[in-house]
Amino acid sequence: MKIRLASVLFGLIWLVYGCAVGPNYTQPKIDTPDAWNQKLMEGFKEGKAPLQTWWTTFDDPVLSSLIERSRQGSLQLKEAVARIFFARAQRGIAAGELVPQVDGVGAAERGRVSEGISRITPPPQERTDTLYGTGLDASWEIDLFGRIRRSVESSDALLSASAENYRDALVSLFSEVALNYIDARTLQERIQIAEANVETQRGSLKLTRDRFRAEIAPELDVAQAESNLASTESTIPTLEIRLTQAVNRIAVLLGQHPGTLQAELKPAASIPAHREQVALGLPVNLLRQRPDIRRAERELAAQTALVGVATADLFPRFSLTGTFAFESAQGSFSGIFNSANRAWSFGPSFRWNLFDGLRIRNRIKAEEALVQENLVRYERTILNAMEEVENSLVAYSREGARREALSRAVAATERSVRLVKERYLAGLTDFQNVLDAERSLLQLQDQLAVSKGEVARNLVRIYRAVGGGWSPERETKDIQSVMNVNGGNQEIPSQPLKR
Numbered sequence: 338m339k340i341r342l343a344s345v346l347f348g349l350i351w352l353v354y355g356c357a358v359g360p361n362y363t364q365p366k367i368d369t370p371d372a373w374n375q376k377l378m379e380g381f382k383e384g385k386a387p388l389q390t391w392w393t394t395f396d397d398p399v400l401s402s403l404i405e406r407s408r409q410g411s412l413q414l415k416e417a418v419a420r421i422f423f424a425r426a427q428r429g430i431a432a433g434e435l436v437p438q439v440d441g442v443g444a445a446e447r448g449r450v451s452e453g454i455s456r457i458t459p460p461p462q463e464r465t466d467t468l469y470g471t472g473l474d475a476s477w478e479i480d481l482f483g484r485i486r487r488s489v490e491s492s493d494a495l496l497s498a499s500a501e502n503y504r505d506a507l508v509s510l511f512s513e514v515a516l517n518y519i520d521a522r523t524l525q526e527r528i529q530i531a532e533a534n535v536e537t538q539r540g541s542l543k544l545t546r547d548r549f550r551a552e553i554a555p556e557l558d559v560a561q562a563e564s565n566l567a568s569t570e571s572t573i574p575t576l577e578i579r580l581t582q583a584v585n586r587i588a589v590l591l592g593q594h595p596g597t598l599q600a601e602l603k604p605a606a607s608i609p610a611h612r613e614q615v616a617l618g619l620p621v622n623l624l625r626q627r628p629d630i631r632r633a634e635r636e637l638a639a640q641t642a643l644v645g646v647a648t649a650d651l652f653p654r655f656s657l658t659g660t661f662a663f664e665s666a667q668g669s670f671s672g673i674f675n676s677a678n679r680a681w682s683f684g685p686s687f688r689w690n691l692f693d694g695l696r697i698r699n700r701i702k703a704e705e706a707l708v709q710e711n712l713v714r715y716e717r718t719i720l721n722a723m724e725e726v727e728n729s730l731v732a733y734s735r736e737g738a739r740r741e742a743l744s745r746a747v748a749a750t751e752r753s754v755r756l757v758k759e760r761y762l763a764g765l766t767d768f769q770n771v772l773d774a775e776r777s778l779l780q781l782q783d784q785l786a787v788s789k790g791e792v793a794r795n796l797v798r799i800y801r802a803v804g805g806g807w808s809p810e811r812e813t814k815d816i817q818s819v820m821n822v823n824g825g826n827q828e829i830p831s832q833p834l835k836r
Contacts (some may be wrong), residue, residue, distance in 0.1 A: 357646020358652065362490075362638045365712060367719055369620045381617045381730070388626060388805035390788040392515055395609035395793070399602070400518050403587060407514050410592030414510060417503040424499035428492035434485045437477035442662070469673050472662025472680070479657065484649030486640045493637035501632035504807040508628060510590060512801035516794055517586045520611070523790030524580040525605040531573050537558050538566040541758075543769045543774065545768060567770050569779060604737025606791045611796050617730075617803070619785055620723065627804035631716040637711040643709060645700045653689035658682075725802040733795035740792055743785040750778045 384463065387394055391405050408414070446468045480486055542562040548554035584602050585595035624630055661681045665673040754774045760766040800806070 351802075356481065356644060357486050359483070359487055359648040360641055364634060365622075365637070365715065367624065367716060369624065369719070369723070375581070375592075380702055381615050383732075387660050387807035388800065388803060389811075391800040391805040392511065394611050395515075396612070397606075397609045398513060398522070399606065400609060402589065403518060404511050404514050407510055407591045411506075411510050411590060412592050413506050413590075414503070415592075417499075417506040420502060421499045424492070424496040425624055428489070428496050431485070431488040431492040434478065435480065435489070437475050437657075439473055441476045442470075442472055442474050444468075466666050468664070468666045470664040471673065474658075474660050476656055476658045479655045481655055482649045482652040483639075484646055484654075487645030487649065489736045491639040491642035491646065493633045493801050494642065497636035498632045498639065501628040501635060504812055505628035505632060505810065508801055508804055508806040511806040512797050514587060514590050515609075517583045517590070519790050519793045519797065521583040521587070521602060521604055522608045522784055524576050524583060526608055526786045526789075528573060528576045528580065529605060530779070530782045530786055531569060531576065534569050534782070535566065536571075538562065538775060540585060541633055541771060542566055544762075553764075561768060561772055565775065598634040608786070610789070611793070615733075615796065615799070620726075622803065624719065627722050628807065630715070630718050630722060630804075633711070633715040637708070640704070640708050640711045644701060644704045647697065647704045650690065650700070651698045653687045655685060655687045657685050659684075692780065722802065726799065728796040729795055729802045733792065733799055736788060736792050736795055740785065740788040743781060743788050747778070747781045747785050750774065750781050754778050 392400055448466060448468070478485065542559070545554055545558040545562045549556055549559050581599070585596050587602070590596045591598075623793050661679075663673045663675075663678045664680050665675075665678045726808060754771075757766060757770050757774045761768060761771050
């Protein structure tokens with residue numbers, strides 16, 4: 338008899354915890370190229386890229402400091418942390434249904450029975466009574482078909498997705514800080530170029546005035562020199578406005594008030610440059626590193642589990658309910674806890690929807706459609722990531738070639754300016770050629786500065802495109818510490834996704 342009872346109990350436990358309706362999630366296999374296009378790899382080398390701390394490859398202490406400070410102060414990251422708290426709480430709500438619910442209850446009621454009822458109700462009773470009651474009500478849904486477990490499974494996946502959202506915020510934040518920092522340094526160099534050309538053009542203006550006074554040059558040369566100088570001077574305020582905006586943007590990204598970094602970043606510095614050949618991993622690494630792809634995969638898993646939640650409504654729900662209370666109608670609360678006043682009840686119950694106008698089945702179809710939507714979104718996220726990487730590779734490579742061409746053009750134009758001035762002083766050419774050479778020099782120097790900045794920006798875009806800026810060890814530890822602030826130890830997956 339004992340063996341039979343144990344077998345029954347074991348079978349019940351297996352049934353409760355071993356059965357869950359709905360599809361079991363498996364990560365979809367997405368085909369990716371085995372390698373990048375050979376033309377895209379010009380200027381790159383295959384190898385392990387320093388993704389976790391890619392900004393250190395620029396060897397710029399100020400940039401590294403700004404990025405580390407943004408990790409501590411960014412409001413964007415604090416929003417992502419709040420979403421982790423929310424997902425963790427939602428997971429706790431779902432898991433709470435796995436255990437019995439116990440409520441404390443109590444009531445005090447005074448009532449009067451009508452005279453007619455008191456005459457016919459044997460034995461004779463008082464017409465006015467006071468009733469007292471207090472105790473516990475308990476209920477427990479036996480999760481035979483896995484409705485609750487599928488809900489917990491979905492919440493677990495969404496919790497992981499919120500962690501990937503935090504990592505994605507890191508990738509975006511660090512790249513935005515770097516891009517704006519490069520903008521600021523580029524604008525500083527462009528301002529220096531404009532100011533240097535202003536000084537050169539002031540010299541040309543003085544030269545034309547001296548020659549005009551000596552009556553060896555027309556007044557037209559003076560007017561043209563004045564116009565050229567004023568035009569160059571007019572470009573500086575616009576550049577200074579954009580510089581202020583870039584520095585203020587960095588401050589906001591760090592969670593500080595605009596203007597906070599103006600003094601720190603006011604001293605001009607060179608545009609960050611990567612002086613080594615860039616290493617780039619294989620396309621499949623995108624699936625393991627990019628948080629937005631990882632997040633889309635976790636959201637797909639969460640939605641797949643919800644199909645099981647909806648499917649479980651096709652089956653009956655079994656529950657165990659019970660009550661234990663003390664009840665008294667003696668008119669005094671003081672004796673309610675006497676053993677004679679005990680009352681209890683216990684027993685199983687079930688509820689099974691037999692007809693609902695196909696609402697449950699249509700709800701299942703709706704959840705399955707959302708699974709397909711999430712699957713397509715996952716595939717689209719991967720394709721967009723591949724496109725972003727390839728576009729960044731092309732932009733970095735071709736802008737580097739443009740920068741080299743501009744460098745040669747600037748050197749040639751500087752020589753041209755020197756030669757044309759010599760010819761002008763010798764009376765062998767007119768001043769218009771001097772103006773044209775000076776304008777070309779300013780334009781090319783400015784374009785070169787912009788190109789140098791764009792090369793650095795494109796490199797940042799490459800690192801952002803491949804999901805650089807977070808590490809499984811550090812970010813998992815940070816997220817785990819965040820989640821444990823209010824207790825609990827729900828784990829967040831730290832390892833990259835499998836292919």
